[in-house]
Amino acid sequence: MSETKDKIVELADHLLRVKGFNGFSYKDISDPLSLKNAAIHYHFPAKADLGVEVIDHELTKFAGQTKRWQSLPEDEQLEKLIGVFRKHCQDKNICLMGSLASDFETLSPEMRVKVQELGKRILAWLTGCLEQGRHNKRLHFKGEASDRALMIMTNLQSSLLMSRVLGPQVFNSISTQLMKDLKK
Amino acid sequence: MSETKDKIVELADHLLRVKGFNGFSYKDISDPLSLKNAAIHYHFPAKADLGVEVIDHELTKFAGQTKRWQSLPEDEQLEKLIGVFRKHCQDKNICLMGSLASDFETLSPEMRVKVQELGKRILAWLTGCLEQGRHNKRLHFKGEASDRALMIMTNLQSSLLMSRVLGPQVFNSISTQLMKDLKK
DNA sequence: GTCTATATTCCGATAGAC
DNA sequence: GTCTATCGGAATATAGAC
Numbered sequence: 001m002s003e004t005k006d007k008i009v010e011l012a013d014h015l016l017r018v019k020g021f022n023g024f025s026y027k028d029i030s031d032p033l034s035l036k037n038a039a040i041h042y043h044f045p046a047k048a049d050l051g052v053e054v055i056d057h058e059l060t061k062f063a064g065q066t067k068r069w070q071s072l073p074e075d076e077q078l079e080k081l082i083g084v085f086r087k088h089c090q091d092k093n094i095c096l097m098g099s100l101a102s103d104f105e106t107l108s109p110e111m112r113v114k115v116q117e118l119g120k121r122i123l124a125w126l127t128g129c130l131e132q133g134r135h136n137k138r139l140h141f142k143g144e145a146s147d148r149a150l151m152i153m154t155n156l157q158s159s160l161l162m163s164r165v166l167g168p169q170v171f172n173s174i175s176t177q178l179m180k181d182l183k184k
Numbered sequence: 185m186s187e188t189k190d191k192i193v194e195l196a197d198h199l200l201r202v203k204g205f206n207g208f209s210y211k212d213i214s215d216p217l218s219l220k221n222a223a224i225h226y227h228f229p230a231k232a233d234l235g236v237e238v239i240d241h242e243l244t245k246f247a248g249q250t251k252r253w254q255s256l257p258e259d260e261q262l263e264k265l266i267g268v269f270r271k272h273c274q275d276k277n278i279c280l281m282g283s284l285a286s287d288f289e290t291l292s293p294e295m296r297v298k299v300q301e302l303g304k305r306i307l308a309w310l311t312g313c314l315e316q317g318r319h320n321k322r323l324h325f326k327g328e329a330s331d332r333a334l335m336i337m338t339n340l341q342s343s344l345l346m347s348r349v350l351g352p353q354v355f356n357s358i359s360t361q362l363m364k365d366l367k368k
Numbered sequence: 369g370t371c372t373a374t375a376t377t378c379c380g381a382t383a384g385a386c
Numbered sequence: 387g388t389c390t391a392t393c394g395g396a397a398t399a400t401a402g403a404c
Binding site: 019092094105115116142146150153170174176 | 202203204206207276278281282283285286287288289290296299300303304307326327330331332334335337338339341342343345346348349350354357358360361362364365
């Protein structure tokens with residue numbers, strides 16, 4: 001991949017998180033990179049193509065991160081995940097999943113499929129982590145692991161949303177309480 | 185308020201939830217109501233004015249609902265709140281708070297203030313409900329009521345987001361587990 | 369007061385030069 | 387691979403008719 005294309009995707013990722021898919025334009029990308037908007041269209045004919053690429057990057061990134069964590073105890077793996085969200089919180093970003101879920105009804109079919117894939121992957125990993133963690137007595141919770149994974153994922157997702165509105169202490173409260181609940 | 189103005193606000197509320205603030209246009213309102221887009225501008229000079237009105241309506245609605253619930257046991261009040269979210273889930277809507285928090289960085293200062301007010305009001309009510317509920321032994325949870333309120337609010341908010349992406353069973357899983365956790 | 373016709377700006381996208 | 391030029395359309399918004 002060319003350097004320009006890489007920069008476009010990186011910037012699009014940021015804009016998608018901060019302003020939402022319908023809240024940014026090609027101009028928001030071409031201006032900072034000192035390009036013309038047509039240059040973006042060369043790399044990504046339609047805006048939806050750019051959207052798909054950003055999600056693909058996130059899928060790859062997530063797979064790499066979780067693989068790097070896999071030898072850690074499950075509670076520490078979870079802390080790592082929370083750390084990723086904390087980083088986004090500091091950058092005033094929200095998670096890609098939350099941003100794209102918000103705009104879901106306005107997305108192209110191709111983008112919707114990718115968003116669904118991202119959601120399934122995150123939940124699958126989280127479910128496995130919780131299940132293993134309970135088995136190894138590192139994590140404690142009631143009910144199905146898949147239900148608990150849904151609870152935790154939605155906590156983290158909306159913690160970034162609410163942090164933007166009410167301040168970063170929202171993220172701290174939620175992430176702290178989250179781990180307390182799981183450590184029993 | 186005129187009947188037309190009322191219909192505009194009602195439709196804007198729906199569009200805001202389904203498509204997001206940057207995902208709908210005045211045309212999406214004027215066409216179904218058989219008006220010209222300029223007619224909307226008469227009632228709401230700028231799009232942000234319409235946004236503020238929609239949030240004000242929600243604030244009033246929420247105040248009325250919680251007042252009507254106030255004589256119920258706290259666990260039933262909570263069920264009522266979940267019922268409101270369930271209704272939105274069925275209509276493929278997401279909660280106003282979630283939608284506006286997503287687009288927060290692109291909103292006008294006036295709209296941001298209103299969104300903040302909405303968030304504070306919901307959290308204040310939920311915190312009070314949890315506190316009273318614990319005191320009356322109708323609800324059981326660890327930690328501060330305000331922290332627990334954040335957890336529950338984010339669960340409900342993102343449950344609607346994820347339901348759109350992965351299907352309505354997401355909402356069912358989360359809302360069921362939520363009440364189980366609180367009933368001890 | 370309420371709405372129509374119209375202005376203006378901007379967006380996503382295409383064609384073709386370099 | 388990036389640029390110039392430009393299109394068609396849709397967006398928000400204004401000015402003025404009824």
